[in-house]
Amino acid sequence: MPLAGAALVPHGYMPCVCPPPRSANRTSSPWTWLGVAACSCAIVAGCAAPAHRGLTFSTWGSIDEIETLKPLLAEFEKSNPDVPVELVHIPDEYPHKVRLMAAARHMPDVLFMENQTLPGFARRGVLRDLGPLLAKDAGLKRQDFFKPTLDALSWQGTLYAIPRDLSNIVVFYNQDLFDRDHVPYPASGWTYEDMVAKGQRLTHEDQQWGMGFAPYPIYWLPYLWSDGADMLDPTLSRCTLMDPPALAALHRYLDLRERYHIAPTEAQVGNARMSQLFAEGKLAMMVGGRWVVPGFRKKLGFRWDVAAFPRGKAGSIVDADASGWAMATTCREPAKAWRLIRFLAGRHACEVFTRSGLIVPARPDVAHSPAFLGGGAPAHSRVFLDAIATSRPTLTPPSYDEMVYELIDGLPPAWNGDRPLEATLRPIVHRIDALLREDHR
Amino acid sequence: MSSPHQGGNRSRGAGTHPARVGEAAWGALLVAPAVLGLGLLVGLPTLGSLFLSFTSWDLLGLPHWVGLSNYVDLAGDPLFYQVMGQTFAFVALYVALDLVLALGLALALDQPVRGRALLRTAYFLPVVSSMVVGAILWSWIFDPHTGALNALLALVHLGPVRWLTDARVALPALVVVSVWKNLGYDMLLFLAGLQTVSQDQLEAARVDGANAVQRFRFITLPGLGPTLVLVGMMATIRAFQTFDTVYLMTEGGPHRATTLVGFWLFQNAFTYFKLGKAAALAYVLFACLVGLSALQWAARRRLAHQEGRP
Numbered sequence: 001m002p003l004a005g006a007a008l009v010p011h012g013y014m015p016c017v018c019p020p021p022r023s024a025n026r027t028s029s030p031w032t033w034l035g036v037a038a039c040s041c042a043i044v045a046g047c048a049a050p051a052h053r054g055l056t057f058s059t060w061g062s063i064d065e066i067e068t069l070k071p072l073l074a075e076f077e078k079s080n081p082d083v084p085v086e087l088v089h090i091p092d093e094y095p096h097k098v099r100l101m102a103a104a105r106h107m108p109d110v111l112f113m114e115n116q117t118l119p120g121f122a123r124r125g126v127l128r129d130l131g132p133l134l135a136k137d138a139g140l141k142r143q144d145f146f147k148p149t150l151d152a153l154s155w156q157g158t159l160y161a162i163p164r165d166l167s168n169i170v171v172f173y174n175q176d177l178f179d180r181d182h183v184p185y186p187a188s189g190w191t192y193e194d195m196v197a198k199g200q201r202l203t204h205e206d207q208q209w210g211m212g213f214a215p216y217p218i219y220w221l222p223y224l225w226s227d228g229a230d231m232l233d234p235t236l237s238r239c240t241l242m243d244p245p246a247l248a249a250l251h252r253y254l255d256l257r258e259r260y261h262i263a264p265t266e267a268q269v270g271n272a273r274m275s276q277l278f279a280e281g282k283l284a285m286m287v288g289g290r291w292v293v294p295g296f297r298k299k300l301g302f303r304w305d306v307a308a309f310p311r312g313k314a315g316s317i318v319d320a321d322a323s324g325w326a327m328a329t330t331c332r333e334p335a336k337a338w339r340l341i342r343f344l345a346g347r348h349a350c351e352v353f354t355r356s357g358l359i360v361p362a363r364p365d366v367a368h369s370p371a372f373l374g375g376g377a378p379a380h381s382r383v384f385l386d387a388i389a390t391s392r393p394t395l396t397p398p399s400y401d402e403m404v405y406e407l408i409d410g411l412p413p414a415w416n417g418d419r420p421l422e423a424t425l426r427p428i429v430h431r432i433d434a435l436l437r438e439d440h441r
Numbered sequence: 442m443s444s445p446h447q448g449g450n451r452s453r454g455a456g457t458h459p460a461r462v463g464e465a466a467w468g469a470l471l472v473a474p475a476v477l478g479l480g481l482l483v484g485l486p487t488l489g490s491l492f493l494s495f496t497s498w499d500l501l502g503l504p505h506w507v508g509l510s511n512y513v514d515l516a517g518d519p520l521f522y523q524v525m526g527q528t529f530a531f532v533a534l535y536v537a538l539d540l541v542l543a544l545g546l547a548l549a550l551d552q553p554v555r556g557r558a559l560l561r562t563a564y565f566l567p568v569v570s571s572m573v574v575g576a577i578l579w580s581w582i583f584d585p586h587t588g589a590l591n592a593l594l595a596l597v598h599l600g601p602v603r604w605l606t607d608a609r610v611a612l613p614a615l616v617v618v619s620v621w622k623n624l625g626y627d628m629l630l631f632l633a634g635l636q637t638v639s640q641d642q643l644e645a646a647r648v649d650g651a652n653a654v655q656r657f658r659f660i661t662l663p664g665l666g667p668t669l670v671l672v673g674m675m676a677t678i679r680a681f682q683t684f685d686t687v688y689l690m691t692e693g694g695p696h697r698a699t700t701l702v703g704f705w706l707f708q709n710a711f712t713y714f715k716l717g718k719a720a721a722l723a724y725v726l727f728a729c730l731v732g733l734s735a736l737q738w739a740a741r742r743r744l745a746h747q748e749g750r751p
Contacts, residue, residue, distance in 0.1 A: 125502065126501050126502075270586045
């Protein structure tokens with residue numbers, strides 16, 4: 001029987017360009033090749049499909065932080081051989097990449113989360129309510145954690161993450177510079193005016209400055225809160241930065257540069273970070289969080305300590321942000337995921353994280369132990385704990401990232417003294433109001 | 442026997458003839474990978490983003506239909522007009538500078554000068570270099586305190602200029618970087634175009650006493666017409682799509698002065714997770730590109746017509 005291709009070619013016909021369909025070899029049929037291609041695709045797709053390896057667990061963090069975490073995970077796997085854990089380390093743009101993973105239906109089972117991005121995930125129902133699991137647990141209780149950390153990791157009254165740490169702002173100061181200029185160290189209950197007075201004595205023109213100045217909201221918000229002002233109204237529907245109390249507080253922050261000249265300007269130090277200037281011994285005081293401590297312990301060649309943020313009209317009020325362990329609603333093994341979470345949130349793991357110096361532990365039992373209060377500088381680590389009583393979580397509407405971008409990008413003309421604060425702020429406030437209206441739609 | 446329907450029968454017969462069927466199948470098979478690739482990687486995402494532009498979606502959960510809201514929001518957003526204005530200004534500056542410099546370089550390097558090959562390679566190097574490396578290099582050059590540019594200005598008692606943090610100069614600074622990056626490529630296209638200019642006409646003009654400017658104006662430039670339109674069109678599209686330079690050097694600042702439409706689109710999609718708004722913005726950008734390309738295409742046809750070409 002003649003083969004199809006050969007039989008169908010009329011005698012004397014020879015296509016000029018296309019290959020002649022005359023081969024006697026059956027494999028050259030287009031349909032055969034299509035079949036081969038389809039099978040190849042299927043095989044490749046099969047190879048590319050990730051094999052299930054137990055729980056997936058995502059986190060951000062530096063290499064040092066991951067090196068702290070890995071032995072803990074190994075320890076967990078040893079005592080829970082039925083729960084292998086696949087670590088997904090996302091060092092940069094963590095919330096963005098987790099969202100993309102969620103969109104691709106590859107949400108990790110257990111996620112490290114912080115309170116500023118948590119509402120965005122919680123409101124979309126991708127995180128599991130951990131309240132019932134915590135209530136049922138025999139070894140872990142709500143009382144094991146500082147209340148502000150539980151509040152920070154809750155959204156609309158539901159707990160979505162079990163806290164690991166609390167993040168707040170204190171003042172770091174260079175004791176050697178204070179001693180050299182015969183300035184007393186900051187005392188408990190010191191005020192903004194005390195800080196300015198000390199800063200003036202510690203400032204030496206173009207060589208050394210009394211206080212740091214950074215454009216990021218996290219560093220200037222405590223000035224507002226401590227003066228009884230805020231950036232947003234409690235319903236998250238209006239930006240209040242143009243209200244008189246907030247404007248006055250922002251002016252007090254700007255005064256550090258413009259009026260008292262105790263904070264370096266961009267013209268003086270360029271884009272140098274405050275922690276860098278502090279490490280170089282050019283800054284006597286800077287505002288910062290616990291996250292700088294491991295680096296300072298390694299690098300600083302002078303004596304240093306921490307003090308509470310100076311009191312304003314309303315007291316010393318800083319942020320009470322928190323990070324913790326959350327579980328995705330897509331997790332197919334919630335019981336196993338909870339075992340991992342309770343291990344990571346337990347006292348032993350918390351102590352390991354705390355000894356690295358990086359965190360203020362969310363557990364009071366660890367916070368009041370040598371794991372946090374001992375172990376090297378700063379001598380007065382208790383300051384981080386004392387601040388908790390009056391601290392508050394940052395208000396984070398859905399458009400928080402965009403809002404922060406507008407502030408960081410828009411305010412420099414005011415911070416640099418190129419434009420008046422009010423004129424700089426007005427369009428930014430309008431923009432933020434529009435974003436908040438969009439959030440409410 | 443012939444019949445009035447013979448032609449129709451023949452054509453129908455040709456369409457269904459088994460040999461033609463086999464040929465068509467082979468043809469379909471050969472173009473299938475390209476069609477499949479284009480369909481999957483271009484067609485589907487294009488249609489998908491059109492659908493997204495009518496929805497609100499933050500990557501979590503499902504998109505929900507909002508009709509024309511994203512387009513209406515864009516139309517009512519002052520930042521949209523600022524971004525579009527800046528983008529058009531960037532495109533105009535970029536295309537003008539790129540065309541003039543690329544053509545000038547091509548004319549210079551078309552001459553029999555020593556080290557011509559080396560110079561051509563040198564000007565082409567940025568094209569094959571990583572934009573990340575280029576951005577770091579230019580950030581150093583633009584540094585207000587330690588940068589080479591301000592050091593040069595200081596020699597003539599000018600500056601210092603905050604190249605990337607002063608809203609008045611940041612956008613032109615980015616234009617310079619973008620032109621530097623792609624100049625070599627456009628120069629090559631012009632060099633290729635110059636090889637098509639009739640040497641006989643140039644020689645005849647020279648014999649007739651035409652000077653260099655006249656030869657350029659009346660022979661070289663008209664001869665380069667199609668190349669000029671092609672390079673202009675590609676430069677325009679490239680300028681509209683500018684993203685990496687902004688992302689790496691200014692992040693859209695200061696004061697949104699360098700936020701171009703490509704960067705704002707990225708921010709909306711992957712920083713603020715407003716996928717619907719980003720998709721709507723993509724279609725506005727698409728409409729701009731189609732409009733401008735149509736204009737340039739019309740210009741090309743006119744030029745071709747003037748040259749007596751079909």
